[in-house]
Amino acid sequence: MPYASFASMPCALGRPAALLGERWTLLLLRQIFLGTRRFEDFQTTMAISRSVLTDRLNVLLQEGVLKRVPYQDEGRTRHEYRLTEKGRDLYPVLMALRTWGEKWMAPEEEESFHLHHRDCGGGVRAKVECTDCGAELTARDVQVTARVNSDG
Amino acid sequence: MPYASFASMPCALGRPAALLGERWTLLLLRQIFLGTRRFEDFQTTMAISRSVLTDRLNVLLQEGVLKRVPYQDEGRTRHEYRLTEKGRDLYPVLMALRTWGEKWMAPEEEESFHLHHRDCGGGVRAKVECTDCGAELTARDVQVTARVNSDG
DNA sequence: GTAGCTGAGTTCGAAAATCGAACGCAAGGA
DNA sequence: TCCTTGCGTTCGATTTTCGAACTCAGCTAC
Numbered sequence: 001m002p003y004a005s006f007a008s009m010p011c012a013l014g015r016p017a018a019l020l021g022e023r024w025t026l027l028l029l030r031q032i033f034l035g036t037r038r039f040e041d042f043q044t045t046m047a048i049s050r051s052v053l054t055d056r057l058n059v060l061l062q063e064g065v066l067k068r069v070p071y072q073d074e075g076r077t078r079h080e081y082r083l084t085e086k087g088r089d090l091y092p093v094l095m096a097l098r099t100w101g102e103k104w105m106a107p108e109e110e111e112s113f114h115l116h117h118r119d120c121g122g123g124v125r126a127k128v129e130c131t132d133c134g135a136e137l138t139a140r141d142v143q144v145t146a147r148v149n150s151d152g
Numbered sequence: 153m154p155y156a157s158f159a160s161m162p163c164a165l166g167r168p169a170a171l172l173g174e175r176w177t178l179l180l181l182r183q184i185f186l187g188t189r190r191f192e193d194f195q196t197t198m199a200i201s202r203s204v205l206t207d208r209l210n211v212l213l214q215e216g217v218l219k220r221v222p223y224q225d226e227g228r229t230r231h232e233y234r235l236t237e238k239g240r241d242l243y244p245v246l247m248a249l250r251t252w253g254e255k256w257m258a259p260e261e262e263e264s265f266h267l268h269h270r271d272c273g274g275g276v277r278a279k280v281e282c283t284d285c286g287a288e289l290t291a292r293d294v295q296v297t298a299r300v301n302s303d304g
Numbered sequence: 305g306t307a308g309c310t311g312a313g314t315t316c317g318a319a320a321a322t323c324g325a326a327c328g329c330a331a332g333g334a
Numbered sequence: 335t336c337c338t339t340g341c342g343t344t345c346g347a348t349t350t351t352c353g354a355a356c357t358c359a360g361c362t363a364c
Contacts, residue, residue, distance in 0.1 A: 003175060003351090011264045012253035013246060017178035019257075020249070023155060023322085023350095026173035030165050034296060039341050049323045054342060064256075076331050078340070083291075086256045091291040093252060094165060095280045096244040097172070101164035104216075104238045105171075112163045114297045122284020124294055128247045132274020139235075139243040142276055144186060145266040155322090175321095175351085191312050201352050206313060228360055230311070 019063060020093070024048055024056050032066070032087075033094055034113070037080040057081060065090065096126035171215060172245070176200055176208050184218070184239075185246055186265070189232035209233060217242065248278035 006018030020026055027046060036042055043053055060066040065087040068079045083090075098115075115124040128137045135141070158170030172178055179198060188194055195205055212218040217239040220231045235242075250267075267276040280289045287293070 006179060011182075012258050013182050013250040014179065014253075015257045016249040016253040017182050017246075021173065021175060021178035023173060023175055026169035027158060027166065030163075030169050033291065040339085043341095050342070051324095051344080052322060055321095073340085074332075076340095078331095088291050089252055089256065091294075092248040092278045092280050093245065094169075096248040096278060097168040098165040100241055100245060101166075101168040104241065105167045106164050112166075112298070115294050116297070117282040117284065117287065117289060118293055118295050119287070120282060120285045122282040124280060124289060125283050126244045126248060126278060126280050128244050128276060128278050130269040130272060130274040131277050132269065133272045135269065135271070137269060137276060139185065139240050141270055142243075142267050143270050145268070146264070192310090195312095202313070203315080203353095204351060207350095225311085228311095230360095 016093075019059075020090075022056070022059070024052060025060070026097070028053075028056055028060070029065075029087075029090060030094060032081065032083060033091070037082060038078075039081075042081075060087070092126055095124060099126045168245075171211075172242075174208070174211070176204060177212070178246075178249070180205075180208055180212070181217075181239075181242060182246060184233065184235060185243070189234060190230075191233075194233075212239070244278055247276060250276075251278045 003018065006014055009015060009018070020029070024046070028042065028048075031042055031046060036045060039053065039057070042048065042057075043050055046053075048056075057066065061068065061081075063086075064084055066081045067084050069082050070077050070079055072078075116122060117124065128142075129135065130137055130141075155170065158166055161167060161170070172181070176198070180194065180200075183194060183198060188197060191205065191209070194200065194209075195202055198205075200208075209218065213220065213233075215238075216236055218233045219236050221234050222229050222231055224230075268274060269276065280294075281287065282289055282293075
């Protein structure tokens with residue numbers, strides 16, 4: 001099975017994992033959540049090759065994570081890449097990565113940007129909870145039950 | 153900047169994004185959370201090439217996400233790959249991916265495996281919350297403030 | 305002891321992905 | 335008309351990945 005065919009695997013975790021697990025895609029989404037919207041800015045801040053950047057943007061457009069939005073730049077029409085609702089909904093994924101990174105990959109008190117709740121100024125944290133009782137869950141609290149096939 | 157050098161970028165989101173954004177790594181973690189622990193089983197269930205599997209396992213070992221644990225198999229000692237505490241802490245990342253996948257990438261009522269809270273049987277969901285007031289947050293509720301440099 | 309089996313890699317040539325530098329192009333402006 | 339800018343495309347060189355074969359250690363059977 002080539003890597004690309006995971007895009008059609010029957011698993012609600014596997015498909016996103018394959019999509020976002022392509023090289024550059026997570027870093028690209030990070031940059032977008034930080035506010036970058038233009039081809040040129042992605043290319044210079046990430047130092048990604050232009051052809052790969054084109055490809056990754058197109059994949060995310062096709063998946064409906066991004067959309068191209070026209071805007072006026074000194075009288076002429078240009079386009080920028082913006083998150084769709086589907087794309088904005090990836091926020092918990094990025095925040096979960098950041099929460100993990102702060103706990104396990106931060107060398108010291110480094111913090112290149114700070115996030116806080118607009119309303120109350122509090123910090124931001126990803127967590128997993130039970131939809132029923134509301135308890136916060138870890139891997140140990142969750143039972144996996146296979147439904148269709150063993151590779152889930 | 154080659155892709156690999158993101159491993160040392162000064163960003164608590166960028167470093168994990170670069171680490172888990174390597175091809176196969178997210179799918180490998182998914183497989184581990186589903187219970188796979190042995191080289192041979194990874195190789196056959198994921199259809200990844202053996203050399204790349206070796207490389208990805210070694211990276212995760214080196215990062216302290218996985219550990220090699222000896223066990224007895226018909227009298228002889230073998231090793232299996234298991235999550236460390238750091239690795240188990242990636243659970244919210246995987247759950248955030250799955251929560252997103254169920255909402256946005258599920259073709260129908262497909263569900264290849266089911267997750268539920270051991271104690272009460274409820275469903276499992278990732279979310280982002282304010283550490284202060286406890287409110288559930290979306291990207292729009294969060295303010296980003298640069299600290300060191302603009303590329304975050 | 306020696307032949308076979310199995311899990312866990314390693315090796316290596318072919319194919320695919322990525323890089324980086326140059327090129328193309330459309331829409332203004334000078 | 336020529337210049338600039340943003341946004342790609344193209345293409346040869348390099349790096350990754352693939353896939354099949356090979357190695358090796360520890361057992362089992364004979």
